[in-house]
Amino acid sequence: MTGRDPLGRAPWILVVPAALAACVLLIPLVAMVAATDPRGLVDALTSEAARDALWLSVTTSTAAMLVSLVIGLPLAWLLARVDFPGRRLVRALVIVPMVLPPVVAGIALRSAFGRSGLLGEPLLDATGFAFPYTTWGVVLAHVFVALPFLVISTEGALRSTGIGYDGAAATLGAGRWTTFRRITVPLALPGIAAAMVLAWARSLGEFGATITFNGNYPGTTQTMPTLIYVARQSDADAALALSVVMLLVSVGVLVALRDRWLVTA
Template identity: 80%
Template sequence: MTGPAADGGSRRRPRDPLGRAPLVLLIPAVLAVLLLVTPLVTMVAATDPASLVAALRSEAVRDALWLSIVTSTAAIVICLVLGLPLAWVLARVDFRGRRLVRSLVIVPMVLPPVVAGIALRTAFGRSGLLGEPLLGLTGFAFPYTTWGVVLAHVFVALPFVVISMEGGLRAAGPVYDAAAATLGASRRLTFRRVTVPLAMPGIAAALVLGWARSLGEFGATITFNGNYPGITQTMPTLIYVERQADTDAVLALSLVMLAVSVGVLVALRDRWLVTA
């Protein structure tokens, strides 16, 4: 049978064989969605359109937004170069201490942002363990520079990227790697031609989420680099400064950040973030 009726029937969602979802699970799920969405909706509703237009015309806002986008993009490229091999090692290589390595990778995810900034200072500051010899050899120091912002973004985003990528690599399954090996492919060739293509949706999703996390980074950035317009002042640090002076401007700036973050996720959802 063909025709509109058949097409309409084919689009109907099949009945769940397990039965209706219980209210004891649906109600908390709805409350969770409301808890996450309500603050965003109220922020949008409270924003004065005139303040939003003025914010978009502000040179300081444009500079901070551009710096946020550039540093987040540079950070996520570094996260890809460093994070994908690390995620592969954690997902595919069985070695003593793997759980410890994974735990150490996760630690920056749970650190308070200010503590992350202090940790960066002790390692990469002018008198830090790595920063002092770097300054002596090259004359370059990370703190209070745009590269310092990138470093802070990498530090906070890399754990999200690695753990998400590891999940994607595990979902792809090692059985395909084994099949490639039986056909004579080296491990390096298998990684490039089999493992990565199969895990690409998970890898891409990890990069998008890491980029969004980097874009919103505040604590480690301001602690390690200060807040210098055009050099280290990103959108989150600009919002922090404006919060003390102009509530309407803060709402407008926050809405700009919300629009950028949501826009990226919405634009990529069908290609990279849909799993079913």
């Protein structure tokens, strides 16, 4: 009979908690959309502050994703393909920013890249440039929180492809750089692209590290999450409308990219 699962009916002991999980994820979003006044949503879409913050969020998230790809792909390859001393420690350190409270991430960034930080002070003395309270500081904060997601996801994609093709290329005389460019990356490309989307999405929603490290200056460091935080203190309806705008942008981008980057068998 067409439409019947060849593996049999799904057991209720799995269906019920699965449905509960879906409700936990969906109901708050549906409730937020339902509580939003359409007029407030129009005002949010036409607000100059919202447009500036949204543009800054999208551009800094895209920049952070690209930076994370450039430096994160080689790190993921090392973790997946090279057995070096301390590999487990490096992997653990990569995961740490994923579990840090966002405010702690901002303080860590300030300790390293602040005007008097470990690296920030010599950089300021040498070039006159400082990351905090600049758009580049926003990108740096986004890279710090998004990079672990890209590295771990990409490492998983590289491991799933196995090393058999790499070994075959080596027996044919290909060096590791050639194998990386022509074999490893093309085979893992769907997983790498999915990791890029994940890093971009994580960057888009970043708040704590950004505001702690860079403050909240319109046009420079005020992203959509920080604008929503400020609006929430004075106008709950405006904050609600801005949140729905953020939700629509996030869902729209992920849906648009799904068929291109997140295709599954």
